[in-house]
Amino acid sequence: MPATDSQPTSVIQRWTLAAVLAATAILMLDIAVVNTALPTLQIDLNTDLHALKWVLDAYTLALASVVLTAGSLADRYGRRKLFAVGVAVFTVSSAAAAFSGSIEFLIAARAVQGLGAALMFAVSLALLSNAFRSPAERTQAFAAYGATIGASFALGPFVGGVLTEWAGWEWVFLLNVPIGVVLLAITASKLVESSDPNPPKIDIPGQVTLVGGLFGLVYGLLNAAEDGWSAPHVIVALAAGAGLMTAFITIEATSRNPMVPLGMFRDRRFAGAQIAALAISAGLFSTFIYIMVYLQEMRGYSPIEAGLFLVPGTMFNLFCAAATAQLGKRVEPVVLIAGGLGLAAIGMVISAFTITADASWLQLQVGLVIAMIGTGLFNPAVSEAALDVPEHQAGLATGIHDTARQTGIAVGIAALGTLISSTDYVGSLQTLFLVGGAIGAVGAIAALYLFRGPRGSVPAAAPEGAAA
Template sequence: MRRNEGLCLALVAESKDKTMQQTSLNVRHMPDECAASDQQTSGLAATLTLAAMSLGYGVVQLDVTIVNTALNAIGASLGGGVAELQWVVSAYTIAFAAFILTAGALGDRIGAKRIFMAGFAIFTAASVACAVAPDAATLIAARCVQGLAAAILVPNSLALLRHAYEDEKARGRAVGVWAAGASLALTAGPFVGGGLIALVGWRAIFLVNLPIGLAGLWLAWRFAGETTRHQQHRLDLPGQVAAIAALGTLAGALIEGGALGWGSPFVIAGFVLAAVFSVLFVWREARAPQPMLPLSLFRHPMFALTSLVGLLVNVAFYGLIFVLSLYFQQVNGLSAFATGLAFVPMLGAVLPANLIAPHVAERIGAPATIALGAALSAAGCLALLFIGPGTRYLAICLQLLAISGGLGLLVPPLTSALLGSAGQQHAGIAAGVLNATRQTGSVLGVALFGSMVSRSAAFIAGLHAALVISAGVLLAAAALIWIGAWSRARR
């Protein structure tokens, strides 16, 4: 019996010895396997971070255009004319544009992930407030909060993408996907909004943000990495107040100019105050120890050019989206759902254009790609000049494709070029500058073009003027970026 026990113990010992030897061999190979696993996890985390950032930017862009198809329904439900409807649209973009620079600085100071998640939570809550608004004033106030949260989301999503993708080419492709998702939401907004209004009512266009917000928050919390915090960055509150005042008074003067007349004392005072606050803003930023907008960034030619081009492009695009929505519903008598369908061709061009834009930029350069996209959109605007009451929809499809396709082509290289011209320390601020100028363009476009069509008797003439102005600013953007690149090449 003892001999059998001894034999069993010997066999167990031998088995343990072999197991230890095998484990030792396995341990020798573990570094390579763990490294591969880490690379896979890192790649997965980057991809899901991109998904979260795309949801954040996408919901911001969705709420820019989804409201357009609801304008008639909101006006009928809450009361108000064209000026009040302009405020429903512009309240969002004014807050967006005015706060975005501070939001970028906040991300640099306390971490882009923290501020991004806070922005997503605020945006989702404000969307619910919009959905239950009992009157126009409450809706406009909730839209302001939405815009503030949108300002937090956009620059910090770009900062987190830069953190997740260190390789320049990989980052360029990621920005292309990020922009494609936003463009998809932007162009799908009228269609989605029209469908929700037809099925449920206009309040549903804001409730759709709830599941998007929850999904984006979870993905960001679970997979996004935190950026380096620069505690030395301080908030420039005087500069922030001056920026809000300048943009708000300018937009107010443009919006009310169409209704009250351009000679109205209120309108003239608005323009004067906008000029005063703009001068105060520049004066403050030039002297502040840590300015909200470091004016030194504009010494880089590509940074200055891409910021200006972003403003010009958005004047044209968002102004046209606003007046075309009114044209389809008020002039041609389309329902909200039919108006949404009318914008579907734009979806067919902008998404593939976003996806191919990084590859085009790698071949011909970012400036040439931006100029090509702007010129294509300008051609689409000029080709729409025949539009009038009762114009057949099929006659304008190609023009809508050209306008949106050009926009889809220029946005990714525009964004990448600006980020590339700023250092990592100013990544949040740089992204904020681009989006601040673009949203300022949106405010100006809606306010200016809306004032042109505020009187129904002159709607078509105002629409034609808006198309001519859009083509002009887009061609100016193409010329500026092309000349700037040519000047740099000669140095």
């Protein structure tokens, strides 16, 4: 029997928080642990770097493309129900990924995983908001939510290395199955259903053009790295992607019920936060796949050693993220956002000059640690700025913000991959870090520009946003 409001509020809150944190942990871990397992997976499935990029991009593309629609579906049909569907899809597709006999099947399973992840992620904050009603309670619940994300990213590389080396890459995905089964039981018996009495209409034209546009761009960029920019299928894919993304913007600007009310971007700080999130995802986070290949294939690190390599940076990331709670009271958010993004860019430039065929462990750490210090300062501040909207738009703002992050990773992996050369991997990796640093620097400058002056106004309803 599902939980009801007749149960003590504290009991409902505890179960809701446990379910959301467990779901968040496996979502974040699934991004971090897979990076470490990719070189081993490449050998076992007899594939290449091109296909490995799709293993990551299939997941992030699906998540980025449908997370906003997933939130609308949850508002209409019930958040607990959609959360359960997301957990079930994620769990089954994780098992399918673990038993993949080919790289093509694994990529398909990862795409389905991304759909389940979108449902889980889109509903998580709404479930917390419904269970924790007072501002003080929500602050504590959201703090635990943020800490779970940070801890999952910190532990992910090491967990992925241990599972890959001691049990096999399949266990990177099988780990999700028992957690998913327990989550389903908790969701069905302990969580309370909630929905929006006046749910927004589903923006089907916007959804279709967004999925097609992002897929076209990523497909074109990934294949440009293999077949060259002049290949006919590359030109067609990039042109179709650009055309569909233009159509998406046009639809959102004229629709009465847009999935992304463009008027929200009249708020300079909201717009600046999305550009900054896109920049750090495309410039820094999308490089981790190439770092793992370098460490394991170029330097001979084992999966565990490669996972441990990222631990110092992630620890600095966590420490600096915790410090922003006090720093945020003394400085403006733009200082942490632009400053953190600037440090991430500096760290990447340093890495470009220290990554060589025989660089020492300490030399390799310098740039990465500086970049992760910047990330620790950046993440809490940019999330706070992105969600500093009227309460009725908090869920929408969360979806837009995560779409920006996941889109940055998906497009970044594809775009930066065009710089990688199989004949000179180390040299091309240096160029990749310079370009990634430039992306971060542009994002920092854009944030400084957009955060200065009056913040503008956020429209109260979708039609106003569409009119804008």
